[in-house]
Amino acid sequence: MPDGVARHRPLHPVAWWVWAIGLAVATTRTGSPLAIALIVSAVVVVVFWCRDDSPWARAFEVYLLFGVGIVVIRVAFYVLVGVKSGDQTLLALPRIELPEWTGGISLLGPVSVTGLLGAAFSGFQLAALVVCVGAANALANPKRVLRSLPVSLHQLGTSVVIAVTLAPQLMGSWLRVRRAQQLRGGRGRGARAVLATTLPVLQDALDQALVLAASMDSRGYARFRRGGGSRAMLPLVLTALLGIALGTYGLLDGTFPLSLGVAAFTIGAGAAAAASLAASHQLRHTRFRPDRWRTTENLVAGAGLCVTVLVAVTANLSPAFAPRQVTVGFSLTDGLDAAGAPSTWLVAILCALIAAAPALLVGRLPR
Amino acid sequence: MIHFDHVTFCYPEATQPVLRDVDLRIQEGELCLVVGPTGSGKTTLLQLVDGLAPHFTGGLLQGTVTVAGRDTRENPPRALADLVGIVAQDPVAGFVTDTVEEELVYGMEQLATPAAVMRKRLEEVIDLLGLGPLRGRALARLSAGEQQRVALGAVMTNHPRVLLLDEPTSALDPPAAEEVLAAITRLVDDIGLTVLLAEHRLERVAQYADSTIQVGLDGSVSHGPTRDQLGGSLLAPPVVELGALLGWSPIPLSVRDARRRAAPLRRRLQEVRPTQAPIPPREVLLCAREVQVQYGNVTALAAVDLALHAGEVVVLMGRNGAGKSSLLWALQGSGHRSAGSVSIRLPAGVTAPRKADRRKTRADGLTEVDPAALRPERARRHVALVPQNPSDLLYLDTVRAECADSDRLADSTPGTTAAIVQTLAPGVALSQHPRDLSEGQRLALVLAIQLAAAPGILLLDEPTRGLDYEAKRRLAGLISAHAASGGTVLLSSHDVEFAARIADRVVVLADGEVIVDGPAVDVLTSSPSFSPQVAKVLRPLRLLTVDAVRRAMTERE
Numbered sequence: 001m002p003d004g005v006a007r008h009r010p011l012h013p014v015a016w017w018v019w020a021i022g023l024a025v026a027t028t029r030t031g032s033p034l035a036i037a038l039i040v041s042a043v044v045v046v047v048f049w050c051r052d053d054s055p056w057a058r059a060f061e062v063y064l065l066f067g068v069g070i071v072v073i074r075v076a077f078y079v080l081v082g083v084k085s086g087d088q089t090l091l092a093l094p095r096i097e098l099p100e101w102t103g104g105i106s107l108l109g110p111v112s113v114t115g116l117l118g119a120a121f122s123g124f125q126l127a128a129l130v131v132c133v134g135a136a137n138a139l140a141n142p143k144r145v146l147r148s149l150p151v152s153l154h155q156l157g158t159s160v161v162i163a164v165t166l167a168p169q170l171m172g173s174w175l176r177v178r179r180a181q182q183l184r185g186g187r188g189r190g191a192r193a194v195l196a197t198t199l200p201v202l203q204d205a206l207d208q209a210l211v212l213a214a215s216m217d218s219r220g221y222a223r224f225r226r227g228g229g230s231r232a233m234l235p236l237v238l239t240a241l242l243g244i245a246l247g248t249y250g251l252l253d254g255t256f257p258l259s260l261g262v263a264a265f266t267i268g269a270g271a272a273a274a275a276s277l278a279a280s281h282q283l284r285h286t287r288f289r290p291d292r293w294r295t296t297e298n299l300v301a302g303a304g305l306c307v308t309v310l311v312a313v314t315a316n317l318s319p320a321f322a323p324r325q326v327t328v329g330f331s332l333t334d335g336l337d338a339a340g341a342p343s344t345w346l347v348a349i350l351c352a353l354i355a356a357a358p359a360l361l362v363g364r365l366p367r
Numbered sequence: 368m369i370h371f372d373h374v375t376f377c378y379p380e381a382t383q384p385v386l387r388d389v390d391l392r393i394q395e396g397e398l399c400l401v402v403g404p405t406g407s408g409k410t411t412l413l414q415l416v417d418g419l420a421p422h423f424t425g426g427l428l429q430g431t432v433t434v435a436g437r438d439t440r441e442n443p444p445r446a447l448a449d450l451v452g453i454v455a456q457d458p459v460a461g462f463v464t465d466t467v468e469e470e471l472v473y474g475m476e477q478l479a480t481p482a483a484v485m486r487k488r489l490e491e492v493i494d495l496l497g498l499g500p501l502r503g504r505a506l507a508r509l510s511a512g513e514q515q516r517v518a519l520g521a522v523m524t525n526h527p528r529v530l531l532l533d534e535p536t537s538a539l540d541p542p543a544a545e546e547v548l549a550a551i552t553r554l555v556d557d558i559g560l561t562v563l564l565a566e567h568r569l570e571r572v573a574q575y576a577d578s579t580i581q582v583g584l585d586g587s588v589s590h591g592p593t594r595d596q597l598g599g600s601l602l603a604p605p606v607v608e609l610g611a612l613l614g615w616s617p618i619p620l621s622v623r624d625a626r627r628r629a630a631p632l633r634r635r636l637q638e639v640r641p642t643q644a645p646i647p648p649r650e651v652l653l654c655a656r657e658v659q660v661q662y663g664n665v666t667a668l669a670a671v672d673l674a675l676h677a678g679e680v681v682v683l684m685g686r687n688g689a690g691k692s693s694l695l696w697a698l699q700g701s702g703h704r705s706a707g708s709v710s711i712r713l714p715a716g717v718t719a720p721r722k723a724d725r726r727k728t729r730a731d732g733l734t735e736v737d738p739a740a741l742r743p744e745r746a747r748r749h750v751a752l753v754p755q756n757p758s759d760l761l762y763l764d765t766v767r768a769e770c771a772d773s774d775r776l777a778d779s780t781p782g783t784t785a786a787i788v789q790t791l792a793p794g795v796a797l798s799q800h801p802r803d804l805s806e807g808q809r810l811a812l813v814l815a816i817q818l819a820a821a822p823g824i825l826l827l828d829e830p831t832r833g834l835d836y837e838a839k840r841r842l843a844g845l846i847s848a849h850a851a852s853g854g855t856v857l858l859s860s861h862d863v864e865f866a867a868r869i870a871d872r873v874v875v876l877a878d879g880e881v882i883v884d885g886p887a888v889d890v891l892t893s894s895p896s897f898s899p900q901v902a903k904v905l906r907p908l909r910l911l912t913v914d915a916v917r918r919a920m921t922e923r924e
Contacts, residue, residue, distance in 0.1 A: 054465070143464060161463060180759035182701050183752050184816060185744040185776040196762040203802065208460050214423050215461030219522065220448030220477035284479040288472040288489075 011362055013140030014148050015297035020136035022304025023355055026311040027128040028252045031323045033121055038352035040128050043135045049359040051138050063134025067127030074123030079111055082119060148291060158216060162209045174201045236275035243268020300358045307351045314347045368529060368561045369393040369416055374430035376411060385411050387586035396559040398575055402602050403582035404835040406805035409565040412582060413531040417453045418444045434529055449478055452522025453531040458514050467501045467517050474525040492520045496550050511687040512543025516550060529561045537832055540686045540861045541896045544571060567835055570604035570864055570900050573597060574621035594618050602836050605864060605900040608913045625904045636908055636919050649676040652855045653824050658707035660693045667693040669879045675824060675855040680846055682866040683859040684897060685876035691859040695826045699752040700738030710735040711749050711824060751822035755829050757813035766812060767797040777820035787815035791841055807838030825849055827858035831865050843869045867891055867899035867911035
């Protein structure tokens with residue numbers, strides 16, 4: 001590849017994923033709403049600064065809306081069926097006891113400030129995760145991510161390519177069919193109308209998916225080499241699944257010991273890598289322009305991991321910063337030390353600055 | 368190169384085999400045309416060579432298909448990828464990546480081609496197909512002709528020895544189609560590629576083909592030199608028909624052959640001036656003034672004026688993306704319109720619509736109305752549009768149910784739609800699923816649904832796409848009948864031969880503007896890329912079709 005040409009080089013997609021996952025884990029390891037809010041803002045800034053104008057990049061707004069929806073739903077559930085405790089009643093709603101067989105659920109009840117804030121916070125924490133994953137999706141072209149995956153996951157590859165290609169088309173064909181059916185005379189509303197548009201759209205999508213799969217197949221996707229195959233495959237895959245499942249739980253759930261989570265995750269990931277290597281042996285392909293891992297990639301991925309470590313260490317040192325059960329009660333100043341110790345404030349701000357660093361490192365894409 | 372030995376293929380759940388006892392020998396370096404009516408097994412034949420049938424489609428294969436000695440029974444498509452390249456009907460649906468360069472190297476990456484070889488082959492293919500200016504572009508932003516060339520390039524980088532092309536030009540405007548065909552013939556000449564090419568519009572490709580395979584609806588297949596195969600066939604392009612009419616032997620396959628033979632004919636017909644009946648002043652059924660369509664920054668239509676008269680068939684032509692569809696949708700009223708006015712004349716006795724402010728009553732007491740102001744179910748009774756993808760309108764599971772629903776929506780007597788379907792496409796069974804119909808039958812069903820409400824103005828968006836000669840003949844009959852009964856038809860098409868057969872007037876759009884609007888004879892004889900074969904052969908005579916030649920000859924005698 002001629003390097004002198006001023007061709008814009010997109011960042012290695014895995015770097016974006018490491019960065020985003022690092023931030024996602026960080027948001028789950030703290031109970032400080034300020035720290036989470038700052039990290040999420042940093043993520044939003046980076047996405048709006050660095051994304052290109054591909055369909056998945058433009059879908060980031062959908063993730064943001066989804067996040068807002070999560071917070072709203074969480075709060076609504078709290079008001080409707082949540083366990084009401086705490087003082088500072090904000091809204092004195094009547095409590096409606098449901099019959100015995102519902103298991104003692106009661107509707108409504110007095111809404112307290114602390115309870116409401118607690119519900120909003122736990123919704124926000126989940127929304128932060130969604131926004132981080134959405135950011136990775138917006139910044140890393142899913143098809144390029146796929147190229148960085150081990151060859152052994154080619155079946156997954158086919159489905160991801162088809163899903164990614166068809167999702168934007170679905171919206172387009174839905175609009176087209178609706179417009180076309182107006183030509184046939186005003187179709188009523190309700191289930192019949194929904195069926196009338198959905199059916200052709202889904203059939204269309206299915207046909208297109210088949211054409212795409214046929215095209216990939218006839219161009220040699222996933223050609224197997226003769227022989228190969230390994231007996232160790234099954235135990236390896238099982239270990240990987242178990243380890244990763246336990247490890248993810250350990251990493252994301254703040255009440256689980258971190259070290260155990262890391263250990264389980266490492267073992268699982270190791271087994272997965274070994275299984276994948278064994279399977280990749282059966283397939284061969286080459287890359288025309290392989291995504292390179294250079295300094296910028298190191299820095300971007302490092303920024304994400306750095307935030308994780310910073311948050312985890314601070315949470316261990318300062319109990320106020322640590323994650324906790326929020327159902328008990330909550331106030332805005334939680335997660336921050338008393339006025340005398342501004343250190344946690346500083347940590348939160350530092351995290352946000354590091355998280356936003358890729359915006360400077362990568363720069364704005366030419367549009 | 369390609370051998371079929373007693374091949375019979377039957378799709379799952381089909382009662383009849385789609386191909387029956389096929390024996391074929393196709394030599395290396397042969398360009399072989401695959402012709403046949405819609406619904407015959409043309410695509411299946413191509414898929415059998417690639418192994419997509421039965422490995423991908425399912426079905427029962429009897430006999431053996433071998434390509435360069437490899438049996439497709441043991442080799443799935445991916446194992447044949449280094450040997451056979453296939454370009455499907457819709458190239459866009461088969462694109463796996465996002466940019467031209469990525470798409471071109473995709474196949475080589477899968478075949479584990481070393482990077483140095485990839486670079487070399489990429490440059491070769493880019494030069495061969497003239498893709499240089501496109502290499503960094505996003506696939507979605509290319510024109511249809513460019514996309515088709517990229518799809519061709521993407522299989523060529525694998526250096527296949529056999530190339531299978533399924534209607535590569537059916538969606539393209541005449542210049543883009545020429546470009547793609549030129550690329551294909553160049554590949555055959557330069558590399559000695561074996562090509563199987565399925566096509567409906569033989570006028571473009573017959574001259575290049577070494578041999579022709581005819582696939583019948585009963586699954587029978589015959590293979591022979593193109594001249595013999597097309598000579599007595601119903602599927603002949605106009606030059607062949609002209610040759611048959613005049614008893615030329617050997618039958619000409621290209622305009623060049625025919626023109627060299629036609630000198631005496633041109634002299635003979637010189638004195639015959641086609642009698643042009645003076646056109647009586649006709650009522651204007653639809654009048655569009657300064658219609659503009661703007662999507663964001665893109666101007667699809669810039670101030671188009673158009674009038675449609677009773678008893679007239681108007682054909683709309685122009686490049687892909689010239690604004691033909693936008694115009695049809697804007698005229699129908701349900702499409703987007705940024706500025707300008709459209710008014711249709713309501714037949715006498717039709718009650719005025721509710722939005723009275725947009726209505727004008729003319730001096731003669733008839734009502735003019737903007738179709739966009741009407742509710743969709745009212746508008747369709749006056750202006751009906753059949754969109755480019757007719758199956759979008761269908762959603763029920765049998766033809767019978769669709770017909771009944773159509774009668775109900777159009778307030779017509781039960782059975783109206785079914786009766787129109789039967790005249791348009793006699794073979795359609797009412798119990799069939801609309802998705803199982805052939806392209807032509809599905810178009811017939813949608814046309815019948817739209818005609819059930821007896822609209823005066825009929826708008827058709829590329830109705831000839833994917834239709835065989837027989838289906839086009841039926842469509843032409845219907846269009847003429849509609850015009851003869853006092854209606855008007857406006858249709859967009861890339862098919863010059865079809866336009867020559869039915870058009871009274873031709874309107875050519877370019878970049879959202881009307882560049883020509885005139886009688887068909889004038890427009891279709893004035894420039895080579897929009898000329899039918901007969902006009903090219905007989906230039907400067909103003910004759911468009913074989914029928915016109917036949918008439919002129921009888922007049923002469």
